[in-house]
Amino acid sequence: MVKRVDINVRHITRVEGHGNIVVRATDGVIEQAEWQVPEAPRFFEAMVRGRSFQDIQTIVSRICGICSVTHSLAAIKALEDALQVQVSEQTTKLRILTHYGEQLESHCLHVGYLVTPDLLGQKSVLPLAASHTDLVKTIIAIHRVGNLMMERLAGRKTHPVRLVPGGFAMLPSPADLLELKQQLEETLPRLQVLAEAVAGLAGGFPSFERDTEYVALVKEPTYPFYFGDIGSTDIDERVPVHEFEGVVNEYVTPQSTAKWARWHRTSYMVGALARFNLNGAYLQPIATATAKALGLEKGCCNPYLNTLVQVVESVHIVERSLEIIDELLTAGIQAETPRVEPRAGIGVGAIEAPRGTLFHKYELDAKGNCVQANMCIPTNQNHANIQQDLEALVPQIIDKEQDEIRLQMEMLVRAYDPCISCSTHFLNVEFV
Numbered sequence: 001m002v003k004r005v006d007i008n009v010r011h012i013t014r015v016e017g018h019g020n021i022v023v024r025a026t027d028g029v030i031e032q033a034e035w036q037v038p039e040a041p042r043f044f045e046a047m048v049r050g051r052s053f054q055d056i057q058t059i060v061s062r063i064c065g066i067c068s069v070t071h072s073l074a075a076i077k078a079l080e081d082a083l084q085v086q087v088s089e090q091t092t093k094l095r096i097l098t099h100y101g102e103q104l105e106s107h108c109l110h111v112g113y114l115v116t117p118d119l120l121g122q123k124s125v126l127p128l129a130a131s132h133t134d135l136v137k138t139i140i141a142i143h144r145v146g147n148l149m150m151e152r153l154a155g156r157k158t159h160p161v162r163l164v165p166g167g168f169a170m171l172p173s174p175a176d177l178l179e180l181k182q183q184l185e186e187t188l189p190r191l192q193v194l195a196e197a198v199a200g201l202a203g204g205f206p207s208f209e210r211d212t213e214y215v216a217l218v219k220e221p222t223y224p225f226y227f228g229d230i231g232s233t234d235i236d237e238r239v240p241v242h243e244f245e246g247v248v249n250e251y252v253t254p255q256s257t258a259k260w261a262r263w264h265r266t267s268y269m270v271g272a273l274a275r276f277n278l279n280g281a282y283l284q285p286i287a288t289a290t291a292k293a294l295g296l297e298k299g300c301c302n303p304y305l306n307t308l309v310q311v312v313e314s315v316h317i318v319e320r321s322l323e324i325i326d327e328l329l330t331a332g333i334q335a336e337t338p339r340v341e342p343r344a345g346i347g348v349g350a351i352e353a354p355r356g357t358l359f360h361k362y363e364l365d366a367k368g369n370c371v372q373a374n375m376c377i378p379t380n381q382n383h384a385n386i387q388q389d390l391e392a393l394v395p396q397i398i399d400k401e402q403d404e405i406r407l408q409m410e411m412l413v414r415a416y417d418p419c420i421s422c423s424t425h426f427l428n429v430e431f432v
């Protein structure tokens with residue numbers, strides 16, 4: 001009897017945006033295995049053209065409700081680069097702290113709400129509220145602290161209002177920082193509970209491996225999220241962020257409304273696993289111990305384990321946040337008034353979003369209005385790698401039951417923590 005596999009997932013659940021998985025095979029011969037992105041492009045590059053540098057942060061923060069702080073900071077870094085603005089050490093530390101809040105919130109959301117249900121055989125997090133009540137409460141508590149950090153520092157947790165070129169529209173008070181310190185100190189043991197729970201469930205991750213290129217910001221001897229040059233596991237050299245367009249090499253493909261990227265190979269991966277493979281030696285002490293407890297080592301090439309690295313990064317973020325808060329409290333919060341004069345220029349900003357390296361580039365005229373913009377989103381850079389992972393995975397599991405094949409493919413896509421709506425930001429079509 002002919003065995004036919006015909007899987008058409010429209011749309012995959014527990015990811016941001018719309019993505020499809022299509023697999024067709026007959027008697028083990030694979031006829032089609034595709035990762036498809038059908039979502040309509042949103043043209044944010046066009047939206048900011050003609051707008052003042054003072055407006056751009058507000059506009060681009062709307063690219064994503066999960067990564068709005070990250071987009072704001074990438075934009076502000078690019079604008080300050082174009083405007084030749086240098087900010088204070090205090091501003092830099094507060095921005096890093098704000099960014100850490102979003103990293104913590106996003107990682108917790110992905111690990112706890114989107115991936116854990118797969119490991120426990122559930123369709124969503126809702127049944128876990130009854131079956132794993134304490135774990136769900138722990139996840140919610142961690143999630144809230146990430147949101148609190150953004151509220152106290154950026155004015156609100158989504159679409160920040162205090163992040164502006166040159167500094168902050170309003171600075172946090174020492175009382176705000178002390179509140180965050182207390183909450184973060186209480187978060188460390190909660191993260192250990194989460195790490196232990198995930199370690200106990202790690203056997204639910206498929207034992208799939210595929211060697212690929214990993215790309216992330218690198219700034220030795222640190223585990224960078226905010227600064228750095230572009231690093232790759234394929235080369236020893238570091239590339240300045242101003243040359244990012246020669247790294248990402250974006251192109252279009254018929255199966256996706258989002259652009260894809262490639263560098264030294266036909267695909268590469270960005271995100272937590274890439275950061276770990278390039279910078280793991282510089283994790284904070286408790287984070288290093290957590291990585292060891294989870295069995296993570298440099299050179300890991302199982303994309304499903306990206307989720308485990310997000311747990312490790314969350315621990316690192318909390319440890320480093322506590323250090324930064326102590327530094328700020330010791331120095332005292334100094335009043336600052338951002339002053340930025342418009343000028344013509346081109347600037348690039350790079351930052352590690354939860355899902356990987358994000359680039360913003362702006363050209364401004366003499367009045368400080370945007371002439372041209374380019375934004376390269378982490379999920380854009382991951383699409384080709386997801387496709388190649390699927391192509392390698394499907395032959396290994398094609399003999400399994402169809403429901404199991406579907407689950408492992410969905411788990412693979414979810415492991416990347418994709419922000420598909422972000423990635424469909426721009427498409428230039430030439431009709432011939």
